[in-house]
Amino acid sequence: MSTLDASWLPLSPGERAVAIEVLVHGPLSRAELARRLNLSAGSLTRLTKPLIESGLLVEKGTEGAASAEVRQGRPSQPLDMVAESRLFIGFKITEDMVYGVVTTLRSDIMARDERPLTTHEPAAVIDLLREMTQEFTRAHPRAAGIGIGVGAGVRDRSVVIRSPFLDWDEVPLAELVEEWTGLPTVVENDVAALVEAECWFGAGRGLDRFAVLTIGAGLGYGLVSGGRRVVSSEDGLSLGRGRHWMVDPHGPLTPYGERGSAVSLLTIPSIRYQLHAATGREMTYEEILGLAADGEPMAARVVDEAARALGTIVSQIANFAMPQKILLAGEGVGLVDVAGAAVEEAILANRHPQADKVNLETKVSDFHDWARGAAVLAIQVLVLGSA
Amino acid sequence: MSTLDASWLPLSPGERAVAIEVLVHGPLSRAELARRLNLSAGSLTRLTKPLIESGLLVEKGTEGAASAEVRQGRPSQPLDMVAESRLFIGFKITEDMVYGVVTTLRSDIMARDERPLTTHEPAAVIDLLREMTQEFTRAHPRAAGIGIGVGAGVRDRSVVIRSPFLDWDEVPLAELVEEWTGLPTVVENDVAALVEAECWFGAGRGLDRFAVLTIGAGLGYGLVSGGRRVVSSEDGLSLGRGRHWMVDPHGPLTPYGERGSAVSLLTIPSIRYQLHAATGREMTYEEILGLAADGEPMAARVVDEAARALGTIVSQIANFAMPQKILLAGEGVGLVDVAGAAVEEAILANRHPQADKVNLETKVSDFHDWARGAAVLAIQVLVLGSA
C-alpha cells in the first residue's frame, strides 16, 4: 500500500475523468463508464488499468445486492474507488470555534472535533489547526491533505484576503498551515467550499446547473453552471450577502441588513432580534420556530414573513439563474419545516404557472458539514487536480 | 470558388475552434491563434492550411492600418474570414409581419425586407418565406442557409411546439421550409436566437457569463454561461415571461401581467395602457417617453416606475445569475435614455455596495435585428456545426 503514496497524483485527463465519475457516481462498470464518458470499451481498459494498479480503484465483486437485476451476457465488473485509501482533513473557522472533520475520498466523515477559538491572532489560529491536525493524524495516519473554509474572500485558494470577523488582512493561510503540518493545504471561502461539496457528493450530484442558498447568521449564495462553480467577486462578502436583496420595502429593519432585505427578514439573528423587539424576551431560534409551529401569533407572524421572503428569493434564483435544483442549507433552514407552505406559496406567486416546478431541497447542516465541504475542496484540488 | 461548395462543411474540432475564433474575434495571426487556443505554432499551420485552401480564410496582407504597431521580427500574417463566401438568410416571424435579412458569415446585414402576414396558416407563412427567400437569392445567389426566429417553443431547432399568437401546434417548420426552398434551415425561439447572436457577434462577444433582457411587447430573458446559452423550459413562454416577476405588490395591474409584475410595469403595451387609463388618450410609446422627458407628471410617473422596475429586475439578474454583462435589447429600451438615473438608482439599492458594478449595455433593436439573430443561428449550426 505504501507504493501508491505519490504514484497516482499525476492523472492524465482521461484518467481524471474516469476517477471523478467513479468517485461521484458510485461503483460503475467499464462498459457503463464508456457510455457515460463517450469513450470506447478499449479505452476504458487502458485508462482503468493504471488506476487499479495504483490502488485507487478496485474491481468490486458482483457480490453486492445492488446487482440484483439479472441480465444476459457476461456480468459487468463494477469498479469502485477505495475511498479509504486517502483521508482528508477539513476545517471550518468561525468567529469563536474551529470545527474539524476527517473524511474519506468520498467525503464520508470518519472523525470530528471542535475547539473554542479564544483569539483571532493568525499564529494562534494556525497553532490550533496544527494541534487538531496532530490529533487527527494520530488516529488516522493516512491523511493526505487539508481543506480550510473561512467566511472571507480567498485568493488562489490560498490567501485570506480580508476577514472582518477574524480581523485578518492578506493572511497566507494555506502556506502557513502547510509549513506547520507538512500537509498540502487548500483554503477557500466557506460557502464556495460547501457549494463544491454539494455539487460533487450532495444534492447537486451530476447536475449541470445548481444553486445553493445558505441561511444562518447571514445568507450565502453559490451557483454551479456547466458543472463548475461560478466564481463571483461577491464570494468574499459572505457576511454582507443579501443585505441588499430587497424583498419588501415595508418590511422590518434590523441591525444586520437594510430595511426589508433578505438578511433582515430571514437570518437567525434578525428573526431573534424581531422577536426580542416585539416581546422583550430573548429566545433561541429553535424556541421561536416551536412557538410559531404552536400558533403563537408574534412568532408565527415573523416566521411567516421570513418564509415568504425565502420563497421570493428562491423564485428569483429560479427565474434568473435557472438551476435544475436549489439547495437550502445552513442552520436556519428549520424555517422550512415550520412554514413550508408559506415558502411554497411565495414561490408559486413569483413563478410562471407553466414553468417547471422549482426543485427545492432542504438540508439541515451543522458546522461540521461546513468543515466537510472544505475537505471536499482538498480532495478536488489535491487528488484530482481540478483547478 | 465553386469548388468549396461542400468542402468546408465537415470541420474537425480543431479547425472549428480556429474558424470560430477568427470569425468572432476578427483577423488574427497564426501565432496569436496559437496563444489563444493553447496550441503549438505547428498545429496552427496544419489547421489553417485546409481552411485557407477551401476559401474560408484568407491571408490578409499587412496593408491594414490596424497593424500600426511596428514590432521587431517577422511581421505576423493576419488571417481573416472571407465573410462573404457564404451568405445567410434570417427571418423573424411576428403576429402580423415577417422580417427578413441577408447577412454575411460575420452577420453583417447585406439586404433586408419585410412583408405583412395576412393569415397564420402554416402553408401561407411558408409560402411567404419561400417568396422572400427567392427574392433574396435572386440578388444574393450565395445564400447557404436559413434561420428562422419565432416567439414560441421550438424542439430540435426544427419543430415549433406551440405558438399562441400563430395558433400553431407541432409545425415542422424547418423541414417544410427546407423542402420549399432547398436551403438547409434552422428554427429557434426568437429570444434564444438573439442571445446567441449577441453572444457571438454582439455585446456578449468573448464573455463567459452574459445575460440578455429584452423589453418590447413582452419581456424576454436569456442567459449564457460557460460561453453556452442556458436552455430553459421557459424559453417557449416568450409572451409569458415576466408576468410573475413580482416587483411591487402595490403596483399597477394591466391586462398583460399580474399586478405589479415586471410585465405590467415595463412592457410597451402596459405603459401605453397605464397612460391611456390615466389620461384617456391613446399615445405611442415614443410619445410617452417624450412627454416624460419633458416632465409631464403622468408620463413621468409611469416611466419612472417602469425604470425602477427595470433596475430591480436587472439587479436580481446580477445578484443571482451573476453575469459579467447584462444587455438590454428590444424596442422598449428607449426607457433607459429617458429615465436612466432611476434605473441606476434602483440597481444600486438592490446591490451590495462592495459588489462589482453591474455592467449594463443598452441596445435599441428593431425587428430586423431579431431576424439577424436567426441568421446567426443558421451560421452556428450550418457552417460550424456547433450543436
Add this chain to the structure above:
DNA sequence: AGAATTACTTCTGAAGCGAAAGAAAAACAT
C-alpha cells in the same frame, strides 16, 4: 552587414483514441 527577434513551416515521435477481433462469463435454447 550581421545580430536579434518574431512568425511561420516541416518533420518526427508520442499519446490517445476507435474499430475490430478475440476471450470470458453468464443466460437461454435445444
Add this chain to the structure above:
DNA sequence: ATGTTTTTCTTTCGCTTCAGAAGTAATTCT
C-alpha cells in the same frame, strides 16, 4: 448436457492530433 446468444472485457492495430525541435522567412536593431 451442449451449443447459441448476449454482454462485458481485453488485445491489437492503425489513425489522428498534438507538442517539440529544427529549420526557414521576414523584419528591425545596432
